[in-house]
Amino acid sequence: MTVILRTENLNKLYRLGGFMRAKPIQALNEVNITVESDKPVVIAVVGESGSGKTTLAKTLLRLETPTSGRVIVYDEVVAGQGAIPSRKSFLGLVQPIFQNPFEAFSRYRPVDIYLEETARRVAGMDGPQAEAAVGEALKSVGLDYDQVRGKYTAQFSGGELQRISVARALIPNPKLIVADEPVSMIDASRRMIIINLFKRLRDEAGRSFVYITHDLATAYYISDFIAVMNKGRVVEFGPARQVMSDPQHDYTRLLLSSIPTTTSRWRERPRRVASG
Amino acid sequence: MIRLNDLKLSYRLGTRTIDAVDGVTLTIPDNCVVGIAGESGSGKSTLMKAIYGDIQSPMYLSRGSIDYGLKGADGRPVTAENLRREWFKTISYIPQSSMNSLNPVIRIREQFIDFPGTDSNKKRVLERARDYIGKLGLPPEAMDSYPHQLSGGMRQRMMIALATFFQPELIIADEPTTALDVVVQKDILLLLMELQEQMGNTILVVSHDMGVHYQVTHKMLIMYAGRVVEYGDTDSVFADPQHPYTKMLIDSLPTIGEDSMRGVIASQAGAGGDRAYRVEPNLIEVKPGHFVAQPARQQAGVFA
Numbered sequence: 001m002t003v004i005l006r007t008e009n010l011n012k013l014y015r016l017g018g019f020m021r022a023k024p025i026q027a028l029n030e031v032n033i034t035v036e037s038d039k040p041v042v043i044a045v046v047g048e049s050g051s052g053k054t055t056l057a058k059t060l061l062r063l064e065t066p067t068s069g070r071v072i073v074y075d076e077v078v079a080g081q082g083a084i085p086s087r088k089s090f091l092g093l094v095q096p097i098f099q100n101p102f103e104a105f106s107r108y109r110p111v112d113i114y115l116e117e118t119a120r121r122v123a124g125m126d127g128p129q130a131e132a133a134v135g136e137a138l139k140s141v142g143l144d145y146d147q148v149r150g151k152y153t154a155q156f157s158g159g160e161l162q163r164i165s166v167a168r169a170l171i172p173n174p175k176l177i178v179a180d181e182p183v184s185m186i187d188a189s190r191r192m193i194i195i196n197l198f199k200r201l202r203d204e205a206g207r208s209f210v211y212i213t214h215d216l217a218t219a220y221y222i223s224d225f226i227a228v229m230n231k232g233r234v235v236e237f238g239p240a241r242q243v244m245s246d247p248q249h250d251y252t253r254l255l256l257s258s259i260p261t262t263t264s265r266w267r268e269r270p271r272r273v274a275s276g
Numbered sequence: 277m278i279r280l281n282d283l284k285l286s287y288r289l290g291t292r293t294i295d296a297v298d299g300v301t302l303t304i305p306d307n308c309v310v311g312i313a314g315e316s317g318s319g320k321s322t323l324m325k326a327i328y329g330d331i332q333s334p335m336y337l338s339r340g341s342i343d344y345g346l347k348g349a350d351g352r353p354v355t356a357e358n359l360r361r362e363w364f365k366t367i368s369y370i371p372q373s374s375m376n377s378l379n380p381v382i383r384i385r386e387q388f389i390d391f392p393g394t395d396s397n398k399k400r401v402l403e404r405a406r407d408y409i410g411k412l413g414l415p416p417e418a419m420d421s422y423p424h425q426l427s428g429g430m431r432q433r434m435m436i437a438l439a440t441f442f443q444p445e446l447i448i449a450d451e452p453t454t455a456l457d458v459v460v461q462k463d464i465l466l467l468l469m470e471l472q473e474q475m476g477n478t479i480l481v482v483s484h485d486m487g488v489h490y491q492v493t494h495k496m497l498i499m500y501a502g503r504v505v506e507y508g509d510t511d512s513v514f515a516d517p518q519h520p521y522t523k524m525l526i527d528s529l530p531t532i533g534e535d536s537m538r539g540v541i542a543s544q545a546g547a548g549g550d551r552a553y554r555v556e557p558n559l560i561e562v563k564p565g566h567f568v569a570q571p572a573r574q575q576a577g578v579f580a
Contacts, residue, residue, distance in 0.1 A: 048457035192539020221530035260487030
């Protein structure tokens with residue numbers, strides 16, 4: 001079995017406030033997760049704002065260095081002591097997708113430039129090769145190169161642009177994609193297009209995902225494993241179906257009972273008037 | 277009861293005009309929570325602004341009218357002309373990202389006194405306000421804080437306190453819980469439901485979350501491309517959606533404990549872009565109180 005993701009005693013301390021009165025904030029507190037599998041998986045990290053889930057994503061992406069501990073992705077140390085040194089080889093293994101696709105690309109450059117640059121710089125391809133790779137990646141997210149070529153961010157909807165972000169992330173052929181709230185900026189009716197795309201990329205293209213979200217329903221829908229975070233700690237971790245159907249921690253239960261579902265109401269809705 | 281008569285709202289952008297709301301006719305009964313759903317650009321926020329009487333350039337009313345059927349604080353009927361005087365008193369607004377709508381440089385108590393038309397006896401107002409926020413689950417000291425000293429959930433409660441302080445007949449809440457965590461969201465929604473039941477007024481809730489609508493609303497209004505596609509009792513709309521767009525909105529939501537494939541309709545309709553459906557302005561009553569847009573004669577897109 002391959003270690004898809006392992007975090008070992010991961011800690012991250014931020015210092016907040018003035019030089020003399022700095023207040024330490026423990027954003028990650030002894031985070032230990034191990035996901036071993038032969039098949040690619042989707043690992044969901046859920047929690048409220050301030051729970052540390054974005055700090056975890058940033059640490060996995062090497063945008064933050066952990067205060068202590070290390071991260072292993074597909075048997076390679078990617079963060080902490082002994083991490084693989086080259087940025088290029090790291091980006092060939094782990095790729096990000098960010099929350100707001102309109103901020104991920106500059107407004108002043110055509111978006112396909114980013115895709116081509118990723119192909120050249122990270123994947124080390126030459127002109128025609130890069131072009132083919134970009135076309136291939138766009139096709140796998142259901143877009144045509146001609147629909148994208150030379151266009152700017154303002155010419156796309158949020159959903160389309162997020163699919164382009166996914167295409168960009170696919171170009172260097174990464175094994176793991178870290179997606180931080182990838183659908184929270186997208187219209188509700190179009191979210192599932194992205195979510196189903198992740199599912200398909202896992203099953204058909206062999207990509208693993210770390211899916212950071214506060215939306216437990218979509219987390220349940222696509223993930224194989226789920227980590228529930230609260231105040232920097234992982235309070236519950238395990239196979240997604242098991243955690244969601246039989247939550248052990250009070251915090252997980254609280255989260256689950258707070259979701260507004262369309263199947264059962266929190267309470268009755270008394271109403272005095274007749275329908276009009 | 278609020279009546280919208282063939283409402284058309286447009287924006288003037290340079291030489292172009294954009295019709296954000298185009299031909300909306302409907303009746304909103306008293307004493308109920310009406311949910312409004314639809315994606316960005318469907319015209320839901322524009323419609324809410326118009327009902328609130330906040331029609332400002334570049335937005336303008338190009339056709340139609342709104343009958344409020346409300347009585348103002350002075351006992352006279354509310355019309356589109358005198359509506360502004362009734363803000364906060366008869367009609368109030370909880371704006372989108374309202375937790376950032378509090379004035380950051382003055383204390384909360386000043387914001388209560390700042391109200392248009394508050395009692396001239398400030399001390400009395402403050403006492404009542406302190407009392408009132410206590411009922412909404414806020415500590416009385418919160419009145420003496422600056423907004424940044426409160427958490428997001430507390431600020432949102434405070435906005436709800438401000439909006440409901442005068443027990444207005446109509447409250448418009450635009451995405452009241454979007455920026456909040458699920459646990460806090462549930463508290464706020466339960467609070468809003470309780471207040472509505474106590475006051476017996478009408479609340480319009482704009483949200484993109486169909487789960488929120490199912491929990492909170494009595495009636496649902498689904499908008500698409502500036503028009504109403506479906507309007508009816510929440511139970512009826514969720515149990516038996518009539519329009520393919522409504523079906524898509526409900527279908528797009530996964531449920532914990534259910535493993536069926538979701539968002540399939542969305543993926544197919546997504547190919548048709550933002551104008552996958554063509555919606556006619558006329559509504560047909562399919563069941564008592566359940567209206568759906570008349571099927572268009574010439575349909576565009578895959579799924580219409």
